[in-house]
Amino acid sequence: MSPSPPARHREKxxxxxxxxxxxxLTRIAHEILEKNDGAKDLAFVGLRTRGVTLAQRLSxxxxxxxxxxxxxxxxxxTLYRDDLDLRGAPVxxxxxxxxxxxxxxxxxxxDVLFTGRTIRAALDALIDLxxxxxxxxxxxxxxxxxxxxxxxxxxxxxxxxxxKETVAVRLREHDGEDRVVIEEPEGA
Amino acid sequence: MTWTRKDLLTMRALDASEITLLxxxxxxxxxxxxxxxxxVPALRGKTVVNLFYENSTRTRTSFEIAGKWxxxxxxxxxxxxxSASKGESLIDTARNIEAMSPDxxxxxxxxxxxxxxxxxxxxxxxxxxxxxxxxxxxxxxxDLLTIREKKGHFxxxxxxxxxxIAHSRVARSNIHAMRKLGMTVTVAGPPTLIPPFVGELGVKxxxxxxxxIRDVDVIMMLRLQQERMTGGxxxxxxxxxxxxxxxxxxxAKHARPDVLIMHPGPVNRGVELSPEVADGPYSxxxxxxxxxxxxxxxxxxxxxxxxxxxxx
Numbered sequence: 001m002s003p004s005p006p007a008r009h010r011e012k013x014x015x016x017x018x019x020x021x022x023x024x025l026t027r028i029a030h031e032i033l034e035k036n037d038g039a040k041d042l043a044f045v046g047l048r049t050r051g052v053t054l055a056q057r058l059s060x061x062x063x064x065x066x067x068x069x070x071x072x073x074x075x076x077x078t079l080y081r082d083d084l085d086l087r088g089a090p091v092x093x094x095x096x097x098x099x100x101x102x103x104x105x106x107x108x109x110x111d112v113l114f115t116g117r118t119i120r121a122a123l124d125a126l127i128d129l130x131x132x133x134x135x136x137x138x139x140x141x142x143x144x145x146x147x148x149x150x151x152x153x154x155x156x157x158x159x160x161x162x163x164k165e166t167v168a169v170r171l172r173e174h175d176g177e178d179r180v181v182i183e184e185p186e187g188a
Numbered sequence: 189m190t191w192t193r194k195d196l197l198t199m200r201a202l203d204a205s206e207i208t209l210l211x212x213x214x215x216x217x218x219x220x221x222x223x224x225x226x227x228v229p230a231l232r233g234k235t236v237v238n239l240f241y242e243n244s245t246r247t248r249t250s251f252e253i254a255g256k257w258x259x260x261x262x263x264x265x266x267x268x269x270x271s272a273s274k275g276e277s278l279i280d281t282a283r284n285i286e287a288m289s290p291d292x293x294x295x296x297x298x299x300x301x302x303x304x305x306x307x308x309x310x311x312x313x314x315x316x317x318x319x320x321x322x323x324x325x326x327x328x329x330x331d332l333l334t335i336r337e338k339k340g341h342f343x344x345x346x347x348x349x350x351x352x353i354a355h356s357r358v359a360r361s362n363i364h365a366m367r368k369l370g371m372t373v374t375v376a377g378p379p380t381l382i383p384p385f386v387g388e389l390g391v392k393x394x395x396x397x398x399x400x401i402r403d404v405d406v407i408m409m410l411r412l413q414q415e416r417m418t419g420g421x422x423x424x425x426x427x428x429x430x431x432x433x434x435x436x437x438x439x440a441k442h443a444r445p446d447v448l449i450m451h452p453g454p455v456n457r458g459v460e461l462s463p464e465v466a467d468g469p470y471s472x473x474x475x476x477x478x479x480x481x482x483x484x485x486x487x488x489x490x491x492x493x494x495x496x497x498x499x500x
Contacts, residue, residue: 093212
């Protein structure tokens, strides 16, 4: 879940176009199968909102490669944030994981990995729902600036950024296009 | 749409988008009740005080469970067995409680406007859990959540609210909310239990149960609030039950086959509802109670998490 932009932003550079984004996801799908010796006992859990869409795409790719359709759950980590007070009234859209994660290898999917605080919250939220055998982390963009000891297992692209920039992952289902761009605040 | 108010006092003050936000938030929180570990850390370190000057089982327990599932510390304070019974005023009691730094105070009181008075006096968030014959917003919210899950939408639904309208804060909160959401409301009851100017709230009035329940999507039966009656409003319980009690027979003859039967509880079995109706297939009374916890979690999260509360 990328932090909501504080002010108007202008696009600074394009990081991935549609084809590059798709290739990155195809590679991640292969890496997931390679690391786990196939698709047995795997499940995806995406972080609202774009992590869920990415998880669905990864699941579709694995279905094409391996013939196995992996379940995709939705995780809303709002209730687990450590900064509820700082962000104003929370918007809660709900968690929906219609399968047991017990003894599964859960691949957590998010669009942008930044401070790691969202993933910390997601790990707590997930473990409250059951005891997975293992949790792995996939992210389309790793932009650095970690504030917690969290490291992804699968990365679409490493992208060094400055803290005042934001990374916007735009997906067809939400934004009408497949593209990743760096934005900076207007007037910066 | 985000929540910006410090308090939740009435449905009358809210607009349709705020009501929808509260219902949506509650809807998303329902899954917590189905978890093995029913606890999320959202309100860790927050304190919720239940300040109840009137008897309550459902509402107080519901707020208590809601607070605990959100990891808040919940303190119950009831008027009997406290300094209120030694003559301390509401404001003095509330100021003393505030000195202990709660984040949310949930208040039920027999006087209309009690929660509003506290909201003006105290810096923490106030939730109205029923003030006299005035409003009971969280009950209306759980009714709305139940209706939306069963009917799929609000706009255009027809609702009959039947019984003791005059003493019912549940009716008032529901009327305000339902009108804003585009529902048609008919209130029905004996003339002595219908407030004189209720038509000004935009509702139809009926004095026959059979007419009121015809073609409606939802029938909300109210409890006869004998504790608030000064006497002489109804001839006898038996007569009330005969004319205003909902039975299977009256349902079969006059109501739609897919009607929802709701009741805010506690039910006086055999008075406003026959046991067969209360336990029957159209009844969603226990679902209303289950949804009450989700609604109160939603209210606590939005109030305790809002900037308005943090900066006040």
